[in-house]
Each structure stands twice: as C-alpha cells, then as structure tokens.
Amino acid sequence: MENSKSRPASRKEHRSQKKPAPAPVEHIVARSENKFAVETIARRPATGRWRSVAWLESKGLLPIFADQLEQKVFLLHGEKPLPTPEMEWTAVTDLIICHWRSARQTMTNTGRPHVFIGPGGSGKTTALCKWMTSAVLLNEQRVRAWRLDGEIPNTSELLTLHCETMGVPVDRFWNDPVEPADLLFVDFPGVETGSQAAMAALRDQLSILPQPHIHLVLNASYESSILFDQFHAFEPFAPEDVIFTHMDEERQRVKLWNFVLGTNCPISFLGAGQKIPGEFRRAEPALLFPQKNHR
Numbered sequence: 001m002e003n004s005k006s007r008p009a010s011r012k013e014h015r016s017q018k019k020p021a022p023a024p025v026e027h028i029v030a031r032s033e034n035k036f037a038v039e040t041i042a043r044r045p046a047t048g049r050w051r052s053v054a055w056l057e058s059k060g061l062l063p064i065f066a067d068q069l070e071q072k073v074f075l076l077h078g079e080k081p082l083p084t085p086e087m088e089w090t091a092v093t094d095l096i097i098c099h100w101r102s103a104r105q106t107m108t109n110t111g112r113p114h115v116f117i118g119p120g121g122s123g124k125t126t127a128l129c130k131w132m133t134s135a136v137l138l139n140e141q142r143v144r145a146w147r148l149d150g151e152i153p154n155t156s157e158l159l160t161l162h163c164e165t166m167g168v169p170v171d172r173f174w175n176d177p178v179e180p181a182d183l184l185f186v187d188f189p190g191v192e193t194g195s196q197a198a199m200a201a202l203r204d205q206l207s208i209l210p211q212p213h214i215h216l217v218l219n220a221s222y223e224s225s226i227l228f229d230q231f232h233a234f235e236p237f238a239p240e241d242v243i244f245t246h247m248d249e250e251r252q253r254v255k256l257w258n259f260v261l262g263t264n265c266p267i268s269f270l271g272a273g274q275k276i277p278g279e280f281r282r283a284e285p286a287l288l289f290p291q292k293n294h295r
Contacts, residue, residue: 049066049070050070050073050081050088050092051081051085051088052085052088052089052091052092052093053066053069053070053073053092054066055290056069056092056096056254056257059252059254059255059290060224060252060253060254060255060257060258061254061255061257061258062224062255062258062262065257065258065261065262068261069092069095069096072095073091073092073095076091076095077091093285093289096257096261096285097285099260099261100260100285101260101264101265101266102266103240103241103266103267103268103282103283104213104240104241104266104268107183107213108135108141108182108183109182110213111184111210112184112210112211112212112213113146113184113185113186113209113210113212113213114131114183114184114185114186114212114213114215115186115188115206115209115212115213115214115215116128116185116186116187116188116215116217116243117188117191117202117206117214117215117216117217117234117237117239118190118191118216118217118218118230118234119190119191119192119193119218119219119230119233120189120190120191120192121190121219122190122217122218122219122245123217123219123245123246123271124187124188124190124217125156125158125159125187126158126245126271126274126276127217127243127245127269127271127280128145128159128185128187129158129159129162129276129277130271130276130277130278130280131185131269131280132145132162132163132166132168132183132185133162133166133276133277134277134280135182135183136166136167136168137166137277141182141183142179142180142181142182142183143166143168143181143182143183143184143185144168144169144170144171144177144179144181144183144184144185145159145163145168145169145170145171145184145185145186145187146170146171146172146173146174146184146185146186146187147159147160147170147171147172147187148172148173148174148186148187148188148205149172149188149189149205150188150189150191150198150201150202150205151191151195151197151198151200151201151202152189152198153189154187154188154189155189156187156189159187162276174186174208174209176210186209186212188202188205191234193229193230193233193234199233202237203237206237213240214237214238214239214240215239215240215241215242215243215268216231216234216237216239216241216242216243216265217242217243217244217245218230218231218242218243218244218245219244219245219246220244220245220246220247220249220250220253220256220270221246221249221250224255224258224259227258227259228258228259228262228263231259231263231265239265240265240266241265241266241267241268242259242265242266242267242268243267243268243269243270243271244256244267244269244270244271244283245270245271245272246271246272247270247271247272247279248272248273248279252290253287253288253289253290254288254289254290256288257288260288266283267283268282268283269281269282269283270282270283270287
C-alpha cells in the first residue's frame with residue numbers, strides 16, 4: 001500500500017509494504033446485494049467523488065485512503081461513475097477487499113500460549129473469557145489459563161471467577177502445563193503505552209513464554225488516530241493479529257478499514273458487549289461495511 005501524507009501511513013515500514021493477495025472468494029461480500037448501501041448511495045447528491053467512496057469517507061474512511069481508493073477505481077474504470085449504484089458499489093468494494101489480510105485460522109493444538117496484550121480498558125480479559133467459553137461449551141476443548149502480573153498486579157478477578165465457573169485451571173504464575181490442552185490462554189494487565197517501565201515489564205514477561213501467539217486487543221470505539229498510536233506502541237511485540245472489542249459502541253465501523261489499509265496486521269476477531277460468551281465473531285470484510293443497524 002503506497003501511503004505518503006497520512007500520519008498512520010507515514011511509517012517507513014508501511015511505505016515498503018507489498019500489495020496483499022486478493023481475498024478468498026468467500027470474503028467477497030457486501031457488494032450489490034447490500035441493499036442498504038446501494039440505496040443510500042443512490043440518494044446521495046453527485047459530488048467530485050464517486051458516491052460510493054464519498055459515502056465510505058462519511059462513515060469513517062480517512063481522506064488519504066479514500067483518495068487512494070478512488071485513484072485505483074479511476075485507473076480501472078475511468079473517472080466517470082459507472083451507470084448504476086450496484087455496479088459502482090461492486091467496483092469499489094472489490095478493490096478495498098483486495099487489501100484484506102486473513103488472520104490465522106488454526107488456533108488450537110499449537111502448544112503455544114495465546115497471549116492478550118493491549119492498553120487498559122481495551123477489553124482483553126472479556127475477549128479472553130468470550131473465546132474460552134466458546135471453546136469449552138461449544139467445541140468441548142480442553143483449556144488452561146494464566147493470570148499474570150505485569151509492571152502492576154493483574155487485579156482482574158473476572159478471569160479467575162470465570163475459570164472456576166467453567167472448570168478451567170487458572171494459575172497466577174507461568175508454569176509449563178503438565179497435562180495436555182487444546183488452548184492455552186494468558187492474560188496480562190493493561191499497559192500504559194507511555195510508560196517505558198510498563199512496556200519493559202511486558203517484554204520481560206513475554207520472553208519467558210514459549211513462542212506465544214500474541215493478540216493485540218484494541219477498543220474499536222476509540223478514534224482512528226488513537227488506534228494507530230496504540231498499534232504502533234505495541235508493534236515492537238510483533239502481534240500476529242488484532243482483536244477489536246466494543247463493536248457495539250462504534251457506529252462507524254468503516255473506520256476499521258483504515259487499519260486494514262494502513263497496517264500489515266490482520267484482524268482476527270470482533271467482539272461486542274460485556275456478556276459472556278456474547279458476541280465474539282471471526283472478522284471478515286462484510287462486517288466492516290455499513291449495515292442498516294450500524295448507520
């Protein structure tokens with residue numbers, strides 16, 4: 001993705017990104033069959049932009065990514081809008097979906113712990129409990145959990161109480177599991193990104209874990225600029241994906257496309273609400289487009 005003027009995309013590592021492979025066919029959704037999008041676009045007044053791009057920008061897509069998307073549309077289809085809203089929406093969404101990166105699909109039986117990191121208030125423990133509950137109740141998987149301290153103690157009792165309810169072993173100090181398990185979950189307290197001591201403590205804790213799967217958990221209701229700042233703060237820990245929480249509090253979910261277009265890190269899950277298991281879904285492109293219930 002060639003980014004030049006946007007702050008999120010100004011990082012040196014993003015300028016050298018390779019173009020992502022096209023998304024699998026099963027991800028190519030939210031096209032002309034998205035009646036809400038097409039009908040809304042058809043009602044928009046004509047402006048200098050294609051109506052589809054202008055609408056996505058009004059829903060949270062940053063101007064620099066809207067510009068880049070429109071330039072690519074022009075190269076493929078010309079500057080004149082296509083004859084129908086359905087054709088235009090399909091052309092635009094096909095292009096943006098090509099940048100989707102699929103997260104790891106095999107999550108179980110790797111022998112490596114799944115570690116949840118992120119700033120305070122991002123919903124790490126709730127996301128862990130949602131995933132754990134689905135694994136135990138729906139998939140009948142064997143799970144173990146660790147509630148570890150960072151620079152500050154991990155005072156969240158939610159994980160311990162929930163593990164006791166589910167019959168899942170939970171420890172306060174890391175130890176190599178003796179009994180086999182399908183999933184190993186590790187919870188850390190939230191980290192203040194501006195604190196060098198807190199970040200160093202997290203680095204030390206991660207170093208004792210055997211090849212952890214690191215999941216960065218971010219609150220989707222935050223502004224895009226804050227999300228990019230948080231991502232870049234945790235980027236040195238090489239998270240393999242991002243879990244976005246608080247989706248029920250974010251009406252402009254299109255803004256998460258900024259993250260897809262502006263980073264190299266895939267989105268794995270989208271969580272909403274505090275109920276457990278509640279809503280905790282694998283991320284897919286269709287979920288980041290506006291729907292009638294998310295205006």
